[in-house]
Amino acid sequence: MSMFGQVYVKNNRYKIKGNFHHLTPNIPIRNADDGWKLMGVTNPRDMTYIHAYGGEAPFFEALSQGKLLGTRCDNPDCEFQGTVYQPFRIHCMDCLGRNTIIDMTDAAQKNAVIHTFMVCERSGAFSLLDKPIKFINVEFEKVDTILMSYLSKGSPEIGMRVVPIFKKQSPTYTIMDLSWVPAGTEEDQLPEGFGF
Amino acid sequence: MIKFSKQQLKIPQLMRPVYLVTAGQSKFDRAIPDKRTEELCIDALTMAAELVNMSPAQLKSYIHSCYYGHFADHFGDQLLGEAVIHDRLGLDPLGNIGIKTGGATGGSTLWEATKAVASGYSDCALAMGWERMDEVPTDEGNFLISCAADKDWESPLGHIYTGYYAVMAQRYWQIFGKAEDSFRRTLAEISVKHHGYARMNPFAQSPMKITVDDVLKSPVVAYPLRALDCCLMSVGAACAIICDEKTAEQICKNAPHKPLRIWVAAGSHTxxxxxxxxxxxxxxxxxxxxxxxxxxxRFPGGDRYPGFTGFLATRMSAYYGYRMAGITDPSEDLDVIELHDAFTISDMQSYEDLGIRPYGQGRDYVESGDCYHTNPKTGQPGKLPSNISGGLIGCMHAVGATGIMQTFEMASHIWNRWAEIHGEEKIWRKFGRPKPADWTDLQVKGAKRGLAISHAGVGSHVTSTILIDPDHLLKKDD
Structure with a gap:
C-alpha cells in the first residue's frame, strides 16, 4: 500500500520515506480520422517535490500560530534603512543585508486595506482553494510593498478595511494559511480551521 | 523607493550596425499533433530561406551562432530541447544557447542574437523560438504557466496567471478608467480588433468575427477579465536571421527586400x-x-508609480531602446507596432509605458482609432496601427516564438510584403484554413519603422525590438 512521500531533515540532510512517485504505463495516442494510426503516447507522471523554505520558514511557521511576520531593513549603512517588507523578504533589496523579522499582526489588524482585487471563476489544475477565489492585494501603513492574498468572506472593494485570519487548525504551512475577512467579521463566521 | 544610478541609466550602444535580413514562422494552433517541434522549427527556417530566395542549406551556411528561445521545459517535457532542435536543424557544431524569460523569451532571444552580432562574435546569428503547449490539458497548462509566478507566495492562489493580471485590470479600471462601462467596452474593442485581424492571417490560431458584446458576455475567467480578454495557448515556431552589414548584403543580394536595422533593449521588474x-x-x-x-x-490613486497600473520593465525597455534608435516620439516616428497583448488590460497599460499616450490616457489610443489599420472613425489609415498579426489574443502565444513572430510581422510591413506573406492561396491551403471571402490586405502602406514588445510574467522581463528601414534612420550611427 502506498503512502504519501514524507520528509524530515536530520544533520542538514533530507530523510525521506513513502512514495514520491507512482508508476503508470504509457498509452498510445491514435488518429480516429486516419485508420487509428499511431500519433504519439501519453507520458504519465506523478511526482512529489521536496522544497526548502530557507529563511522564509519562520513566516510560514508563524501563520499556523496566528502571526503575520514581515521584515525590515535595519542596516544603518543602507540608504533605505527602515524599509518594511510584506511579503516577508529575507534580505533588503537595496543593501542585501539580512532583514530583521518583525511581527506585523497588530498592525495588519488595525490598518490593512484592499489595494485591488479580482474574483477568479476558473483556476488552474491543482488549485486547492474553493472557487470563486477572491484575490486581494493588501496594503499597510508604513509598508513599502503590497501583499497578495485572498478574501474568505464578503465582497472585495478597493479601500475596504480587512483583517487577517490564520489557519491554525490543520495548517498547510503554505501561503493559503493566511486569508482575510472584512473588519468587523465575527469569529463564528470564519471558514473552518481559521481564527484571528 | 527605487533609484537608478547614472551608470544604470547609460544608453546601451551596439558596437556596429546590426540587421534583420529574413524571418519565418510555422503555422500556429492550439494543438499540432501531426508534427514534432523540430518540424515546426524547420518550417520556420525554410520559410526564412525562401523569403531571400535561398535554399535552407544556403542560408544555414551563413549562420555562426544560434540563440534558442524556449520558455517552458515542463510544457514540452524535454530538458535541453535546444540541443534537440539544434541537431535537427543540422547546425552542429556551432555554439548555441537556450534563452528563457517567460513571455519575453522571443524578444530576449533577439536581444541575445543582436548583441552577438553587434559585438563581433558572430557575423550571422540564428534566433529561433518555439513552444509546445499542447502536451497537457488546458487546466494543467494554466497550472504550468502559474509556476512562472512566485511558487510560495502567488502560484498556490488559484494557479492561474489571468488572476495575477486581473488585479491589475481592476485597479487600472477603477483608477484610470474611473470604473466606467465605456472603459470596459474599450478594453473589449481590443479583443474584437485582434481576433478580427487574425482572420486575415493564415498563420493565426483564433480568427473570429466578434463584437464588443461577445467579449463582455464571454465566460469570466478572473473578474474583470473574461475569456475573450485573454491570450491563446499555442504551438508553433518562429525565427529570424540577424547579421552584420556585409553579411546582410550578401544574404539579401537576390531577395526582393532589403535588410532592416534592428535594435533590442530590455528592462525588468519584480x-x-x-x-x-x-x-x-x-x-x-x-x-x-x-x-x-x-x-x-486627475486620477485619485494614480500617483503610485508603477503601482499595479504600469509596467516599469516596459518603460525601461523603451527608455533605452528609443534613445538607441533615435526615437523621440513613438506616435510620430513609428509606423507599425506589435504589442504583447497577453490580456486586453496589459495591451492598454503598454500604450502608456511606451509613451504612445501619457499615463492615465491609454484608452484614447483605441478610442481615437489610431491603433487600427484603418481608423473606423475616419476611414483613413490609422496613425499607428498595432497588432495587425492578431497579436497574442488572435494569432498565437507560443511563448518562445511570440516576440519573434511579432518582429517578423513588423518586417513584413516594412518590406511591403505583407500581402504576399499573408494572402497567397497556397499558404491558406497548406494550413487547411479557408481564406475568408472578405480577406483584406492589411499592409501598412509606407511603413518604415516598427516596434515589437515582448513581455514576461506580470512585467518581470520586457524587450523593445525596433526595426527601421536603413534609408529612414532617425539618427546617425555613433
Missing amino acids: LRPADRRDMEIPLLPNETADQYKDLGE
Missing part, C-alpha cells in the same frame, strides 16, 4: 507585483515631469 516599490516615473523623450505632477489629482 516577479511578484507585491514587491513593487514606488518611484518617480522614468521619462521618455516625448514626456516632461510637469505633465505628471497632477496625475494623482
Whole structure:
C-alpha cells in the first residue's frame, strides 16, 4: 500500500520515506480520422517535490500560530534603512543585508486595506482553494510593498478595511494559511480551521 | 523607493550596425499533433530561406551562432530541447544557447542574437523560438504557466496567471478608467480588433468575427477579465536571421527586400507585483515631469508609480531602446507596432509605458482609432496601427516564438510584403484554413519603422525590438 512521500531533515540532510512517485504505463495516442494510426503516447507522471523554505520558514511557521511576520531593513549603512517588507523578504533589496523579522499582526489588524482585487471563476489544475477565489492585494501603513492574498468572506472593494485570519487548525504551512475577512467579521463566521 | 544610478541609466550602444535580413514562422494552433517541434522549427527556417530566395542549406551556411528561445521545459517535457532542435536543424557544431524569460523569451532571444552580432562574435546569428503547449490539458497548462509566478507566495492562489493580471485590470479600471462601462467596452474593442485581424492571417490560431458584446458576455475567467480578454495557448515556431552589414548584403543580394536595422533593449521588474516599490516615473523623450505632477489629482490613486497600473520593465525597455534608435516620439516616428497583448488590460497599460499616450490616457489610443489599420472613425489609415498579426489574443502565444513572430510581422510591413506573406492561396491551403471571402490586405502602406514588445510574467522581463528601414534612420550611427 502506498503512502504519501514524507520528509524530515536530520544533520542538514533530507530523510525521506513513502512514495514520491507512482508508476503508470504509457498509452498510445491514435488518429480516429486516419485508420487509428499511431500519433504519439501519453507520458504519465506523478511526482512529489521536496522544497526548502530557507529563511522564509519562520513566516510560514508563524501563520499556523496566528502571526503575520514581515521584515525590515535595519542596516544603518543602507540608504533605505527602515524599509518594511510584506511579503516577508529575507534580505533588503537595496543593501542585501539580512532583514530583521518583525511581527506585523497588530498592525495588519488595525490598518490593512484592499489595494485591488479580482474574483477568479476558473483556476488552474491543482488549485486547492474553493472557487470563486477572491484575490486581494493588501496594503499597510508604513509598508513599502503590497501583499497578495485572498478574501474568505464578503465582497472585495478597493479601500475596504480587512483583517487577517490564520489557519491554525490543520495548517498547510503554505501561503493559503493566511486569508482575510472584512473588519468587523465575527469569529463564528470564519471558514473552518481559521481564527484571528 | 527605487533609484537608478547614472551608470544604470547609460544608453546601451551596439558596437556596429546590426540587421534583420529574413524571418519565418510555422503555422500556429492550439494543438499540432501531426508534427514534432523540430518540424515546426524547420518550417520556420525554410520559410526564412525562401523569403531571400535561398535554399535552407544556403542560408544555414551563413549562420555562426544560434540563440534558442524556449520558455517552458515542463510544457514540452524535454530538458535541453535546444540541443534537440539544434541537431535537427543540422547546425552542429556551432555554439548555441537556450534563452528563457517567460513571455519575453522571443524578444530576449533577439536581444541575445543582436548583441552577438553587434559585438563581433558572430557575423550571422540564428534566433529561433518555439513552444509546445499542447502536451497537457488546458487546466494543467494554466497550472504550468502559474509556476512562472512566485511558487510560495502567488502560484498556490488559484494557479492561474489571468488572476495575477486581473488585479491589475481592476485597479487600472477603477483608477484610470474611473470604473466606467465605456472603459470596459474599450478594453473589449481590443479583443474584437485582434481576433478580427487574425482572420486575415493564415498563420493565426483564433480568427473570429466578434463584437464588443461577445467579449463582455464571454465566460469570466478572473473578474474583470473574461475569456475573450485573454491570450491563446499555442504551438508553433518562429525565427529570424540577424547579421552584420556585409553579411546582410550578401544574404539579401537576390531577395526582393532589403535588410532592416534592428535594435533590442530590455528592462525588468519584480516577479511578484507585491514587491513593487514606488518611484518617480522614468521619462521618455516625448514626456516632461510637469505633465505628471497632477496625475494623482486627475486620477485619485494614480500617483503610485508603477503601482499595479504600469509596467516599469516596459518603460525601461523603451527608455533605452528609443534613445538607441533615435526615437523621440513613438506616435510620430513609428509606423507599425506589435504589442504583447497577453490580456486586453496589459495591451492598454503598454500604450502608456511606451509613451504612445501619457499615463492615465491609454484608452484614447483605441478610442481615437489610431491603433487600427484603418481608423473606423475616419476611414483613413490609422496613425499607428498595432497588432495587425492578431497579436497574442488572435494569432498565437507560443511563448518562445511570440516576440519573434511579432518582429517578423513588423518586417513584413516594412518590406511591403505583407500581402504576399499573408494572402497567397497556397499558404491558406497548406494550413487547411479557408481564406475568408472578405480577406483584406492589411499592409501598412509606407511603413518604415516598427516596434515589437515582448513581455514576461506580470512585467518581470520586457524587450523593445525596433526595426527601421536603413534609408529612414532617425539618427546617425555613433
